[in-house]
Amino acid sequence: MLRRLLIILLLYGVLSPVLPAFAQEPAPPARGGAQTVAIAASPVVAVDWKTHVLQPAETFACLVQRSGMSWEAVAQHNHLLNPTQLSAGMAVTMPLPTRPQTVLAAHAQDTRLSLAVQTGRALWEVIRYNPDPLHVGGAVLLPGAEMQNCFPYPLVNLSLTPQPLVRGKTALLSLETAEPASCEATYLGQTEPCYTDDGTHLYVLLGVSALSDAGDYEIVVRLITDGLETFLRVPLKVAAGRYGYQVINPPAALNKLMDAALMQGEIDYLANWRVIRTPERQWQFPLDFPLPQKVSVSADYGDRRSYGGLVNGYHSGVDYRAWTGLSVVAPAGGVVLLTEKLEARGNAILIDHGWGLVTGYWHLSQSNVKVGQHVQRGDVIGKVGNTGLSTGSHLHWEVWVNGVSVDGKQWLAADTWAQADLTALSVLPVAVPFEVAEPQ
Ligand SMILES: [Zn+2]
Numbered sequence: 001m002l003r004r005l006l007i008i009l010l011l012y013g014v015l016s017p018v019l020p021a022f023a024q025e026p027a028p029p030a031r032g033g034a035q036t037v038a039i040a041a042s043p044v045v046a047v048d049w050k051t052h053v054l055q056p057a058e059t060f061a062c063l064v065q066r067s068g069m070s071w072e073a074v075a076q077h078n079h080l081l082n083p084t085q086l087s088a089g090m091a092v093t094m095p096l097p098t099r100p101q102t103v104l105a106a107h108a109q110d111t112r113l114s115l116a117v118q119t120g121r122a123l124w125e126v127i128r129y130n131p132d133p134l135h136v137g138g139a140v141l142l143p144g145a146e147m148q149n150c151f152p153y154p155l156v157n158l159s160l161t162p163q164p165l166v167r168g169k170t171a172l173l174s175l176e177t178a179e180p181a182s183c184e185a186t187y188l189g190q191t192e193p194c195y196t197d198d199g200t201h202l203y204v205l206l207g208v209s210a211l212s213d214a215g216d217y218e219i220v221v222r223l224i225t226d227g228l229e230t231f232l233r234v235p236l237k238v239a240a241g242r243y244g245y246q247v248i249n250p251p252a253a254l255n256k257l258m259d260a261a262l263m264q265g266e267i268d269y270l271a272n273w274r275v276i277r278t279p280e281r282q283w284q285f286p287l288d289f290p291l292p293q294k295v296s297v298s299a300d301y302g303d304r305r306s307y308g309g310l311v312n313g314y315h316s317g318v319d320y321r322a323w324t325g326l327s328v329v330a331p332a333g334g335v336v337l338l339t340e341k342l343e344a345r346g347n348a349i350l351i352d353h354g355w356g357l358v359t360g361y362w363h364l365s366q367s368n369v370k371v372g373q374h375v376q377r378g379d380v381i382g383k384v385g386n387t388g389l390s391t392g393s394h395l396h397w398e399v400w401v402n403g404v405s406v407d408g409k410q411w412l413a414a415d416t417w418a419q420a421d422l423t424a425l426s427v428l429p430v431a432v433p434f435e436v437a438e439p440q
Contacts, residue, residue: 049077049093055151056088057158057221057232062103062139062150063094088235103141104178105153105228106134115140137228152232154178154225160234161419166241168210168302169410170401172417173219173234175202181225187236188217192402195279195355197429205356206236207401210302210314214240243302246315250391263313266344273337274403276352283332283353285425287411288377290331290361290397291384295320298394301407316405317360317398324365324393326384330375331359331411333428339367339382345396346388349381359408360398363390 052063060083064074075083078092086092104115112130116123119142129141139153151158157176165171173185180199185192187206194202206219221232299319334353342348347364365385375381386393399408410416 049095051091052094053091054088056234058150060086069095103139106138106140108136152230159420161417164237164239166239167208167212168407170406171206172420173204174420183221183223185219185221187219205401207404207406209404214238245304247306266342273350277356278352278354281354281429282334283357285422286414287331292327295322317396318408320395322384322395324385327380328361328382330379330381332377336369336371336373339369344389356402358400362396363387
């Protein structure tokens with residue numbers, strides 16, 4: 001005990017010239033000790049130090065503000081020299097407020113009086129929690145209703161699942177906000193809008209290609225509400241996963257299709273539809289199986305492929321073993337983007353389901369739909385076939401998320417994104433008009 005006190009005294013001596021404010025702060029209790037230390041009264045007294053694991057997008061500044069203690073006192077207690085080095089998943093010891101409180105951000109024209117009126121609190125209470133004048137974007141503490149996480153306003157909740165994400169799969173980033181908001185997310189070199197049915201539950205589907213490098217990435221979310229712009233940084237972990245390797249030796253009759261220029265031309269042509277983003281969601285999670293009966297996979301998504309050693313690539317969809325003439329059904333509602341005969345992909349159909357989700361069907365013997373046609377979940381859109389560069393009847397099913405070919409099997413499994421609340425995505429949205437204020 002004496003040694004610990006000595007260390008604290010030494011730290012005081014060392015730190016006080018650097019951090020002059022520290023000397024005026026109450027000393028936090030010793031790390032790991034069970035002792036109770038008397039703390040001088042401050043506007044919002046914190047006495048109970050608890051370990052808190054930082055959530056993605058949670059800020060140390062918000063936690064400190066909520067604690068009512070100074071940054072220096074909390075940083076010193078955690079042996080932190082630079083709190084910007086904190087990241088999600090790290091544990092910090094925080095003084096928990098003795099009274100429940102809410103953290104808001106000050107908007108332009110907000111005053112302590114106007115906030116007291118708006119939130120139904122007494123003015124003296126608001127002033128007691130916020131002794132200094134407000135500034136735009138700064139945190140405002142209000143008594144009552146403690147938040148579970150310490151996200152910057154207007155964020156109420158945030159989840160990213162699954163983590164880590166195996167490349168080739170889809171992650172779901174979901175945000176909940178205290179008032180209608182809009183946002184966009186930048187990850188792996190692309191910027192995509194957040195989609196919402198009700199204005200306060202926002203979603204971004206992150207399709208990560210099977211060809212991406214495994215590693216640690218970051219999603220930067222720009223969240224906008226009522227003139228306030230907030231940037232959130234969410235770590236994204238991408239794992240390599242296991243993918244197979246196939247050597248395919250097509251019959252001589254198909255040799256003319258194994259031409260690199262022809263293949264590239266078709267890839268470039270299809271890229272025109274990879275940029276489609278429609279804000280109306282017509283899919284429900286999970287998607288229906290694209291055939292009227294369950295059949296086995298004959299070639300899986302993500303397998304590296306070599307066609308007779310002439311053309312190399314990876315398998316961008318799932319091949320289902322099926323016979324010519326079997327119906328192909330729409331796994332969700334949508335609008336037909338493309339239906340035509342391509343050289344390598346044979347008779348092809350693309351359907352836009354909204355929110356950046358597009359599905360594709362190759363090698364069909366027949367298409368039953370027209371471009372621009374609305375289809376419902378379960379509608380027959382065509383028949384399985386063996387057209388184009390195909391060595392036997394099968395359905396090649398392609399799933400694009402924000403333009404990236406991903407593993408469609410994940411979209412059929414109800415336990416995908418298990419950590420997120422998917423209730424809202426399991427039903428089609430009811431059209432409720434809402435307005436999101438644009439930033440000034
Ligand atoms: Zn295929």
